[in-house]
Amino acid sequence: MPGPDQHNPRGEADLIWLRPERVRRERPSLSRDEITRTAIDLADRDGLEAVSIRRIAAALGAGANSLYWYISSKDDLYELMADEVIGEIALPDPPSGDWRADLRAIAHNTQETFSRHRWFVLLGIQPGLGPKTRRYGQVAMACLDNLHLDLNTKINMLAALNNYLFGFAHRETAWADLQKRTGLTEQQWNDRLRGMIDHAAHQDTELAEHMTARLQLPGEEPFEFGLTCLLEGIAALTNRSPTPRPS
Amino acid sequence: MPGPDQHNPRGEADLIWLRPERVRRERPSLSRDEITRTAIDLADRDGLEAVSIRRIAAALGAGANSLYWYISSKDDLYELMADEVIGEIALPDPPSGDWRADLRAIAHNTQETFSRHRWFVLLGIQPGLGPKTRRYGQVAMACLDNLHLDLNTKINMLAALNNYLFGFAHRETAWADLQKRTGLTEQQWNDRLRGMIDHAAHQDTELAEHMTARLQLPGEEPFEFGLTCLLEGIAALTNRSPTPRPS
DNA sequence: TTGACAACCCGTACATCGTACATCTAACGT
DNA sequence: ACGTTAGATGTACGATGTACGGGTTGTCAA
Structure with missing residues (x-):
């Protein structure tokens, strides 16, 4: 360079x-x-x-x-x-009309695609103005159509969702890389981690708990949990007033 | 290599x-x-x-x-x-007892620290077991203490929040890098973007709208919006600390 | 048919990178 | 006194991104 x-x-x-x-x-x-x-x-x-x-x-x-x-x-x-990569994400096109189900589907498909291409989040690039990305944005927008919100709010909603998806994918990628860096198979790696935790538990219970916490972070259940939080929050904010204000 | x-x-x-x-x-x-x-x-x-x-x-x-x-x-x-970098994040220690306010503070401070070190999200590394990171996790955990939830739920909550923060930071970083890659100052870059949008609006209104949307994604307001969504959703899921608002 | 020009392709070259390895120097244990 | 080792360095190797200049082929005007 x-x-x-x-x-x-x-x-x-x-x-x-x-x-x-x-x-x-x-x-x-x-x-x-x-x-x-x-x-x-x-x-x-x-x-x-x-x-x-x-x-x-x-x-x-x-x-x-x-x-x-x-x-x-x-x-x-x-x-x-x-x-x-964005183009590989399956989209509900046309949207079903149930915005929550549609966004949930998009989220799952996005997550699935990201995990097939874990390097994606490391590009350091915000998917920009490419045609596939624009289509993605367009469909996502359309999912919110019959909520009749102003453009700004819709954008904020989708941004929040995408931020969450990026963050989750980042975590998964980082875990996978960490494992790869050790040169162990996934099995060996998990065994070793458990061993480390057990060992740590004897002298440092706080560390052991911390490691346990981190160990279970990627996976289906935490993803679902966060996703539900977000959608629930979005629903709450839309029910309230047209222009929600942070407390 | x-x-x-x-x-x-x-x-x-x-x-x-x-x-x-x-x-x-x-x-x-x-x-x-x-x-x-x-x-x-x-x-x-x-x-x-x-x-x-x-x-x-x-x-x-x-x-x-x-x-x-x-x-x-x-x-x-x-x-x-x-x-x-994690160590630079100011933490409410000890927590105030109001978990929502505490998490909000952590989120803001995290975002602020990440934006001082935009390269952080590009490390491709999940902050691991370092002492500062452990302290971060510890304090965040403590913020949820008087909700009396099981460990698993608390972990999922914090993970959701952190995913959002990572995702947001990633977006900001990517935008900044994109701008830097063009070699323009922020001012020039914004002017040029506006110009591109205006120009695009003549032939492709959809593209123009898309660009407008992307343009405003980083920033205070979208951050706040998504954060509120998440916290609101968390509150809803715990049906502790109920959101006193019949629509 | 010829020649100019563009589109396309490639070889070479350079600065730079991460790091393996052997080696040097100075402090330490005995 | 002397070997051992912690700490620092220099050299070397295989890579990388890409600037540059020259090659090769196709198209089109004359």
Whole structure:
């Protein structure tokens, strides 16, 4: 990484979504799509840190720097990957009309997709303006339609939900990485953790309790619990007044 | 990064928190603390990607690889940084007794600390078993004490809250990074975004609305909104401390 | 048919990274 | 006095992202 680079001499906001994909003439053997899919496969199999320009190129049978014709930086690639992942989330389209059920479904599908691509939350990228992301936002919005709320409130609701989903996914990812970092299988890792807790319990009950707490954090039940809290809270706020104010 | 490395031939779960800091004899000029603080300062000033072993060493006036005596890998360093950041969060200790107010305070302080160290959520590390993190968990637990819930429920509540906080911080960080990536000042960036929205509104009103929505996501008001939702939902689920409001 | 120009691809090169390893120095236990 | 070890360093290796310049092929005007 040769220096920060001023990166934008002309002051253009250079988002990939505002640039058209280069038109396919005849020769091109690559495309943004292929590149993105290959990158995602690599990340799924070997983790995000295994995603390198060279490796993608190699997997595509292309030269090392060929990709730079289609993307202008690795961050661009990340943005493409993010949008693609968002696109994998199954959506209730059209919404059923029951906003709570719809949001719950979206939440579950999102969680499921995130856990198939655990690296997602490590991209450090807010899914931006890509087409798949926009569709996601659009459908989520539509789920709230017959509540007749103002735009601002709807946005806040969905943001809260998404924040929760991101946070949960982050925790899961971090746990998985921690386990991987030790080089143990999941079984070995769990056994060892239990052992550590038992051992700690003898000299430091507080530590043992703390570890127990952390141990059970990822999983179905805590996810459901938090999700229910959020939806319940949203419902409470909408029943009250059109513009809820924090106490 | 020379290969994955099996990393743990003997199958030891090698967490930094289970190893004592090397005892200080006389000569040592470095310490985990100094290293951690230097790393944090670097990250605050120049971003997480500017945190390299060599740069930290240079900043400490030490040789390139001296740090490896104190930490055994860069991931270890991340763990130390995370614990340190958690330690900066102001806590209501002892709790006031009003669990809602206490959790709200913790949430605000956490958010405030995270936004001073935006790189935190990019560590890809779940704050683990470090002393500061344990204290955080301990105090948060104590806030729920006089609700007399079972351990499991309390853990789920705090997890939900923390997930939300992580998610929100992630969004803020991602936005800030996006802006930085364009190389524009915040002012320029906002102007440009507004311009893009206005421009988009002519040909694609849906896109314009979508961008508007995203534009306002980080900020005080959405944070407060989601936080209130969560606390309200928690209250509803415990049907302790009932929300006295017939719609 | 020819030539110019663009689209596309790739090889080389550079700065930088994490860290394994061998080695040096100075304090310590005996 | 002397070996042992804690602490610090230098060198080296395999990677990485990407700037750059030159190649190759297709398209289109003349």
